[in-house]
Amino acid sequence: MHRIGYLLMDGFQVLSLATQTVFEYANLAAKEPFYSIENFSPAGGLVRSSLGLAVETRPLDAPRLADTWMVIGVNDPLAAPTPEATLDFVRQAGSQARRTVGVCTGGFVLAEAGLLAGRRATTHWAFAHEMRKRYPDIEVEDDRIYLIDGPIWTSAGMTAGLDLALGMVEKDLGADAARSVARKLVMHQRRFGGQSQHSEMLDLAPKSDRIQNALNYARNHLSRSLSVEELAEVVHLSPRQFTRVFTNETGHSPAKAIEGLRLEAARLMIEQSRHSLDVVARETGFRDRRHMREAFLRGFGVPPQAVRRDARGVTG
Structure with missing residues (x-):
């Protein structure tokens, strides 16, 4: 015992x-x-x-x-x-x-x-x-x-x-x-140790509507490449000015923040849908399945397959 x-x-x-x-x-x-x-x-x-x-x-x-x-x-x-x-x-x-x-x-x-x-x-x-x-x-x-x-x-x-x-x-x-x-225990979404304590959008918490609008745009267009130039144009700033304001308000670079949004969206798709990992990677803006796997290991400490396996086991 x-x-x-x-x-x-x-x-x-x-x-x-x-x-x-x-x-x-x-x-x-x-x-x-x-x-x-x-x-x-x-x-x-x-x-x-x-x-x-x-x-x-x-x-x-x-x-x-x-x-x-x-x-x-x-x-x-x-x-x-x-x-x-x-x-x-x-x-x-x-x-x-x-x-x-x-x-x-x-x-x-x-x-x-x-x-x-x-x-x-x-x-x-x-x-x-x-x-x-x-x-x-x-x-x-x-x-x-x-x-x-x-x-x-x-x-x-x-x-x-x-x-x-x-x-x-x-x-x-x-x-x-x-x-x-x-x-x-009706824990329908069991969380791995490597998972974030926060929602990515809540954690970023920008101070201005301008940067919030950029984040909302990014979240709604994750399948695109979402360059700094594209996001800057959405909020009518130069790329250099956008990067400076974004980093000051969120504490993250645009690239780091976008990867966090992609990870959060991909994890939810993996847990809540039956789409293949190739489709999840494409829909959330990763270059391919391998790129998504590398991001999951960095962000969550486990590969996408482990998240799917656990989600199916808990809800199935």
């Missing part, structure tokens, strides 16, 4: 406990109690969430109490430092457990304990900049749903913990078990 210990601290984010349902349904899919789950806290007893819900916990007696430790985040990880005794426990647990997981801002506890030094990690997008600033030895990837670096797993905020838990089930019990759990 694989023991999962949830480390809860006062003010923990209650949504993180929803990940326990993933393991509950994994046991049903496996037709045996593969996972056992217990809640822990530094002192034991009742621990209150940010919502006020109280959960009974065991005290932290020894790191070997669990094979996987799920360190649960709080709404504001910067409000107070983690007690040194808790950090000592996390360090010891991290050296002995099979996996140590920072769920949402729980990654800050792992960072304070030194477990993320020299590793790749993610966290809730609202705190990623602060993690990068406070811990320059961590390679923070703030646009990922979850990340795996050896025995250390970290997730983005809120519902991303469910995707991480499904990733653990797939690692332990296989893809069929993970798809079965996703179906039972």
Whole structure:
């Protein structure tokens, strides 16, 4: 049996406990109690969430109490430092457990304990900049749903913990078990770890109607080559002026932003239609299927075939 210990601290984010349902349904899919789950806290007893819900916990007696430790985040990880005794426990647990997981801002506890030094990690997008600033030895990837670096797993905020838990089930019990759990939980669109935390259009958030109009035009004409000259002409700017204004307002070059829009559109077509990958590539403006595959690996960390296979497995 694989023991999962949830480390809860006062003010923990209650949504993180929803990940326990993933393991509950994994046991049903496996037709045996593969996972056992217990809640822990530094002192034991009742621990209150940010919502006020109280959960009974065991005290932290020894790191070997669990094979996987799920360190649960709080709404504001910067409000107070983690007690040194808790950090000592996390360090010891991290050296002995099979996996140590920072769920949402729980990654800050792992960072304070030194477990993320020299590793790749993610966290809730609202705190990623602060993690990068406070811990320059961590390679923070703030646009990922979850990340795996050896025995250390970290997730983005809120519902991303469910995707991480499904990733653990797939690692332990296989893809069929993970798809079965996703179906039972009505997770009709299971997200891979490499998937962005944001909608590309929302993330760009230009300040002016002019640049917003250029983005709207691009999204509606993705099958075209969409050169800077074409986009600049749409909004009545010179190519040089358009590039400067676009980059200042969105933080991205036009080429980078257009690739993001193409990726988002291609992913949705792959998940929601039965068009061939050649057709998807053509309709979303990639040169060919190979070019789209390279972009998917850069952007999502998985090829288009994996996205389609998973989408069909979950919805089928």
